Amino acid sequence: MIKKLTLPPLPSFPDIASAFIRIPSSKHDIAGPWLVKNQTAFIFSRSAWGLQALVITAQFKLGEKPIVWLPDYFCDDTLHPLRLIGARVQFYPITLNLAPDWDQCYALAQKQTPDLFVIVHYFGQPSEGVQAFDFCQKTGALLIEDAAHALSPSPGIGAYGDATFYSPHKHLPIPQGSLVVLKDRSRFLPSELETACRNMAEQAPSSANWLTKRTAQKMLPPKILRAITKRNQKSFLEDGASKTLPTEPLCSRFGKTMLEQASKNLKKCSETRRKNWRYVTEEAKNIQGWDPLTSLPDTWTPYRAVMRCVNQERAELIYRHLLASDCPVESWPDLPAQVTNTPTNHAVANELRRTTILLPVHQTLDTAKVSEAFRRFKTHPAY
Template structure:
């Protein structure tokens, strides 16, 4: 069945249930140290908390204006001062506007939907401010060209890209090794014990059911997501972070990442070919050898985006909007041409590795024409 959430493959289940050894080495380079975390939102908070404890003041954190507001809840809770840099229509951060911001402790750059962001200006800016440069690679399957090259710390969220109920990775580069113990201590202080095994097995049962249900039955099932293109889900208090369970770690470790990367590229290519003739939709990012998290499409106007979104939902096909943005961003006119314009024109389609490119193109092709 076509779903937004990644689904387990039988080969992965065989390796996981057969006692595969959990590890985070695919997300580390040989000279890195690494930590397993619940997810990237809590990883960011652990880094900020380490900075706060060392300097005795709330950290000042610079973020791209288009970052998801829900993911910032742990940062807000621990008292970090958040500043949002305007982005251009392609999502690149406007570094020339950052010079007037004063002192900063942490600079966060996001690789959106798996597409590598240019980090030359970010690295130079962080160096001049004496700030930690954090690469938010939560949308990236694994390190690759342009990803995991410039940051002091790199954050991954494998649970977003492979079928596992939880799991994030904090990769600490050699230049930030002095922070490793402090970040580990903060992460340990905030993370609770794993959930009961029964909860994990219920999660797995739901994913297996989605795997087994024929796609022809998808229109009969409950539909998640936002009913209206312009509406955002409310920001909610996040439950305390739970350490990934043994089952979650085994599922994380069992996935063949190279095979997942190939299938994601194949699925995105199929959707690119599908929308190529359309006048009102185009890929947000150019094709390349990077690994997509979602197929990001930009509509010619907010009206076109809303109409396409409505049509896809009417066909019961998975489609998402740009993540909810911070209220500081939506209230600031400086973000109107960048982050706000992206929110009002971008649609997201699934491309995860349990999908088949021909079936994906066939299903979406009935609507996107």
């Protein structure tokens, strides 16, 4: 396998060629690695569309638009499918441990209870599922686990929600592919979700752009690739123009085949990501002014190595100089306007947006080049 220093994992050319020829298996067989016992799965192109399907299903049950509670540390672009259907979204605050601020959640519930409560397993680390389940029992809300940053079910992930959604396309070298998994005896009935899916657009995204980008990343000389990357790189606090997610909720045949092929190596993928997380964070410890935000991933698979800086000034400096050192790096997320416009109500989310830096740990990462990038960083005049 060819390894390079990129943010996303890179596919192999044999896997790409095979996906053009093979016919994907059944939905249940493709989703097998994400299912436990009598669970049911639905496949989408992106998890944002899976969440829309769940909200539509809840609307059928309630007879009105449901009130959806999301954490305030949430990517704004992914809310587009919910806005399309006029969902009533409310943002609850989180703590620096990346868990819901339960005191604030219960206080907010005194004014208006949620119909759907979404808990996020940030960066692959299990959140407080037991507390979320208890909160939903007391408020009557349906519990949804956002496991988009989780590679697959693991202790504390996928065990409590009526529904859990995963985004394999974030972890595996595939162009698209996400899953909504309904637990056995979920309050979301499979037949109701099937009906919701039939009310969504019957379109799947093309994989052409993904194929072009990944081929370029694999084939272009490193010098040219670095120049292109730097030219397209945003500044630390720049969110860029808001992107409207194309209304293409289905997963294409090519996407399903790539997903099925890649899912056969989840165990090795998880082991490599944990190993790379340890390697990257160990290298990062040599830089002053930041520390890992998440715990050691012994039982879960990291999506990124997330470093929290002591302040915004330090974060911007490290981010800028890592880019100059040819290390792929990103900030996250583009917060919703409701969160950025009321910073006193969402202090932690805004603080994390200003101080966190994400580094790659994926399974095709060249760790030797990571070391080279950090060595260049430490020789930077401003370090």
